[in-house]
Amino acid sequence: MSSCVIIPARYASSRFPGKPLAKIHGRPMILWVAELSAEAVGREHVYVATESELIAEVVISAGFNAIMTDPEALTGTDRVAEAAQKLDYDVFINVQGDEPIVRPEDIRRCIQIKLDHPYDIVCGYCWMNDKEDPTSVNVPKVVVNEADMMVYMSRLPVPGHKTKQSAPGKYAKQVCIYGFSRSDLAQYRAFGRKSYLESCEDIEILRYLELNLSIRMFETPSGSLAVDIPEDISAVEEAIFLR
Template identity: 60%
Template sequence: MKSVVVIPARYGSSRYPGKPLVELLGKPMILWVAELAAQAVSPENVYVATEDESIAAVVSDAGYNAVMTSDSALTGTDRLAEAASQISADIFVNVQGDEPLVDPKDIVRIIDFKKAHMNKVINGFSVLSEGEDPANVNIPKVIATETGRMVYMSRNPLPGFKDATNKPGNYYKQVCIYAFTGDELAQFANYGRKSDLERCEDIEILRFLELGKDIQMVETQPGSLAVDVPEDVAPVEAALRARIG
């Protein structure tokens, strides 16, 4: 089965316009992500889905595939669905363009899980690090069963507790690596709107719950940091320096 990575990269981010092109240690963030994705699936199987010509030019000049999508995509997954209609593949892996610390081994792990469970949507998750606040609304928190089936995802701290003695030992966050089939992406896009839960939480994977899809969470390496707002750049650059050595 052919697996490709598609990185949605929207220039017009509401919280951080131009975010895919923000420079981290002198390199546009989108290229950090593309290079890591290429380690998992090879460069010719890495695509960047964008509505912006400047992002497409940066990606193409670096030797990766750029797929132009509309400016009206509701979410990154809707943008992925648009791109998937132009790409021949069996498995489409969404790696978010603001995750420059993603581990290529985790991408491979998600792909392998998808191959073994083609009837399920696959998503990564990891334990929150000590420096991450469960109350931070920029971090989607995950509730999953003991077998990894996603129950719910929220920007509020989950799970809740009635008594402080039952406070969870760890909170888990979504890691933005997802695996889909083309049919699953088409079903998602054909829903035609954000679901009520998706709109409230601003977490797009919740739309799959309305479609009756099982979502299997796969634990990934902890330590991934995303760039959601300008204040995230400095800690991400520090983490990149530490990784590079």
């Protein structure tokens, strides 16, 4: 069964314009993500899906593949779904372009879980550490049941609690590595709009709940850091330095 990584990279980010080209230790962030993805699947199987000629030029000059996609794509997953139509693979791994310390072994694990559970959407998560703020709206928190299936994902701290004594001891957050089949992506794009929950939370995976598809979560080691705003870069640079 063949697999590839597609990295959605939008230049016109509302919170951080030009984010994929933001420099991390002097190198564009998108290339950090592409190189780590290449360690998992091979350079020839890594594609960057973008609306930006500038991003495409940077990617291609570094020896990676770029696929131009609709500037009006609703989400990164819609962009991945559009790119997937032009590719011939069995498993498509969506690695977000703002995950510059993604672990290649987690990408490989996502592929294997998708192969083992072909009818489930697959997504990573990890536990937040004491330095992370579960009330931050920049970090999607996830509720996973005892069978490792996603119950819900929110920008609020979930699960909630009625009393101080019943408060969760820790919170889980999304790690943006997703495993899809061609059919999964086609269904997502065919929905044609953002779902109600997806629009409220601004979390794209919630559209799959409206499609009544199961979302299987897999735990990764703590330490995942995404770049949502410019202030996040310093923490990522420190994490890279400490590796």
